[in-house]
Amino acid sequence: MEHAEGLGSEQELVIQKARKRIIESIGKNMDLYGITQSTGHLYGLLFFQNKPMTLDEMGEAMEMSKTSMSTAVRTLVDLKMVHKVWEKGSRKDLYEVEMDWFQTFADYFSLKWRKALEINLSSLRKSRTELTNLLKQYADDSSLQSVLNTDLEKVDEAIRYYSWLDRLIETFESGDIFKLVPKEDSQG
Template identity: 65%
Template sequence: MSLYQLDEERQAAVQKIRKRVIENIGRNMDLYGIPLSTGHLYGLLYFADKPMNLDEMGQEMKMSKTSMSTGVRTLLDHKMVNKVWEKGSRKDLYEVEYDWYQTFVDFFDIKWRKSVESNILVLRKALQETEKLLKEYEDDPVMVAVLEADRTKMREAVAYYRWLERLIDAFVDGDIFKYVPKEPPEGGS
């Protein structure tokens, strides 16, 4: 059933509720590093009765096709929307990823894995350089003490990032849901 099958009064009542949810989604998208307008776009697509093209989105949101394109690209990059194919349509169509658990997992994987890999790489290189300096200054007890303290801190950091890699893997593999199960929808549907 489509919203547009309702009379104007009922459409307005539903739109009022949707608007409140869309506004809140938009405000909270900053957690993902997503601008407010793109968050509103996500909310629009979330409540859409069917996949939408850029023109339809722009019309609904009263924004330019360029702005819609930029927003959709951001949402695609975060795997929050999917491009879909529809027989007879020449325009690209988009719909949200309705599985918010998967959206969070994808975001967590995309953002955190890159950061973790970068940090481990830098720390391992720094540890190699520290080992070289330890050999070079082995006769300087103060330098050795400073380098050993730094080496300990960097090894602890590498251990943390390896743990974080395992945590990311637990999200991606779905193992996290064994320990923190998904919630059933309230109200039964």
């Protein structure tokens, strides 16, 4: 972890203790994002750096193998929580944290929700078509019609929910969510 210049050992100790507490907290709570605790700790380490880091630097700081470090960084990059940066004169890949946590949250949940939405809507629509075809095929069977109509009502309600979720995801992807729920707290 980066050290501040010109600080006494007591001040440095307080800063390191505060940083460690935050890193531990981030690591423990990263399961919300489906991320392991060690990957969360890596995110916390990068958060307190004032410069991009290489995989070697991260591995040394975290005491992790280059393979584990590479996997953790790839996870964070895929979730748009960390991004690769270019630095003149450096041949190695450098990484830094995306500092806009609001956008990180929006990107992460948009990715996850969009994936779930597409899978579930596809299943619902396919099942709706099959149930509707069965309904037409057995129009004279009232007990089957009752079962099918009940199932179709449930499927239609689920489709209505996923249509709403699609619109919600669009507000995250477009940034309109921040018009509805501003980043700045009006209470100060």
